[in-house]
Amino acid sequence: MPYRIPPLTRRQFYLACGLLTLAAIISFALMSGPGATAKANAPSPPSYSALGNTEPTELALVTPGTAEASTLGAKGPTFPSSPTAGLASHGPVVDSIRKLPISLPDVSAWIAKSAEGGICVLASRRQPVVQGEYGVGTSCVPAALLDSGTVLELRPDGSNVGTIIGVVPDNVSAVRVTLSNGTSDTVPAGGNAWALESDAHFVSTESVVGG
Amino acid sequence: MRKLRMLILVGAVVCCAVFAALALASRTEWAGNGYHLESGQNGFLNHKINFFLSEGKGENRAVCAGIRGVEESCVPRGSYAVYDLPFYIEGEPYLHNHDPEGGYFHGWYE
Numbered sequence: 059m060p061y062r063i064p065p066l067t068r069r070q071f072y073l074a075c076g077l078l079t080l081a082a083i084i085s086f087a088l089m090s091g092p093g094a095t096a097k098a099n100a101p102s103p104p105s106y107s108a109l110g111n112t113e114p115t116e117l118a119l120v121t122p123g124t125a126e127a128s129t130l131g132a133k134g135p136t137f138p139s140s141p142t143a144g145l146a147s148h149g150p151v152v153d154s155i156r157k158l159p160i161s162l163p164d165v166s167a168w169i170a171k172s173a174e175g176g177i178c179v180l181a182s183r184r185q186p187v188v189q190g191e192y193g194v195g196t197s198c199v200p201a202a203l204l205d206s207g208t209v210l211e212l213r214p215d216g217s218n219v220g221t222i223i224g225v226v227p228d229n230v231s232a233v234r235v236t237l238s239n240g241t242s243d244t245v246p247a248g249g250n251a252w253a254l255e256s257d258a259h260f261v262s263t264e265s266v267v268g269g
Numbered sequence: 270m271r272k273l274r275m276l277i278l279v280g281a282v283v284c285c286a287v288f289a290a291l292a293l294a295s296r297t298e299w300a301g302n303g304y305h306l307e308s309g310q311n312g313f314l315n316h317k318i319n320f321f322l323s324e325g326k327g328e329n330r331a332v333c334a335g336i337r338g339v340e341e342s343c344v345p346r347g348s349y350a351v352y353d354l355p356f357y358i359e360g361e362p363y364l365h366n367h368d369p370e371g372g373y374f375h376g377w378y379e
Contacts, residue, residue, distance in 0.1 A: 120355050122321045131355030138353065142379050143296035144324050148349050187340045191358075195342030196351040203347055211343035211367075215335065220343075259343065259367060 104227035108169045108250035111156040135182035135192040150178040158251040167223045175201035179225045223253045232266040300376030306366035313363045322353040322379040323362035330372035333365035343367045
């Protein structure tokens with residue numbers, strides 16, 4: 059025999075309506091509470107205006123090992139046009155590579171988004187390291203380290219002098235660089251970039267925010 | 270007809286898998302699985318190969334990846350160091366522990 063739900067009494071009906079109204083009020087309060095406000099006001103990720111640069115990159119994109127790559131690579135720095143096995147997962151997003159304004163005359167540098175949602179710095183010498191060889195160095199950090207930017211040191215084999223280049227977000231005005239000889243240097247940042255030459259290696263960097 | 274479509278689909282999937290495997294196989298990890306370097310120590314492959322890219326990563330350590338006799342690229346903890354040329358050369362990839370502490374490292378070449 060099927061079970062029949064008995065009709066609600068007036069008292070039970072009012073109780074059910076009251077409970078539903080209470081539940082609606084509590085839900086609304088929870089959803090529009092401080093947690094929701096915090097989510098809406100969550101800090102936006104740091105920006106890098108240099109990613110919008112429109113000037114020519116002066117970095118030829120090539121397929122490594124081809125005749126074209128050898129020809130162009132003998133004249134200046136190049137970079138793989140299609141991400142290679144390693145670079146595909148954590149390297150620079152090729153379409154996002156932009157030239158960086160740096161003060162050192164012997165080095166070119168670039169900024170790019172990283173495949174992991176972070177940021178990259180790339181650099182190369184304007185004169186070949188070995189005859190006809192312009193190698194490109196790359197340093198990329200994932201999205202979690204966007205705030206701190208990244209740094210790259212290029213050092214020819216056997217040379218005492220290295221070039222240290224970094225990228226930082228728009229709000230960073232300078233970078234304090236601690237070097238392996240125990241000294242530290244404060245380097246001004248402009249256009250998301252900073253650079254210095256040193257006979258010591260970088261140990262750590264610290265961003266100086268604002269003016 | 271249905272069987273033919275199925276065969277074509279399976280063939281396409283197998284082809285994709287083979288190409289993906291070949292692409293990934295071109296990256297060779299030569300240092301890893303407990304490859305330890307003291308602070309400031311170099312680690313060389315110890316024989317010459319044909320390659321165009323040297324890559325390194327420290328396990329929470331700053332690292333340099335380079336091509337012996339050419340140049341190296343050094344990065345802080347958490348970053349991958351990459352140094353690449355547009356053409357293959359006969360040379361030797363190496364790693365350098367750029368960190369104040371000893372630690373474990375991974376090295377690749379392509």
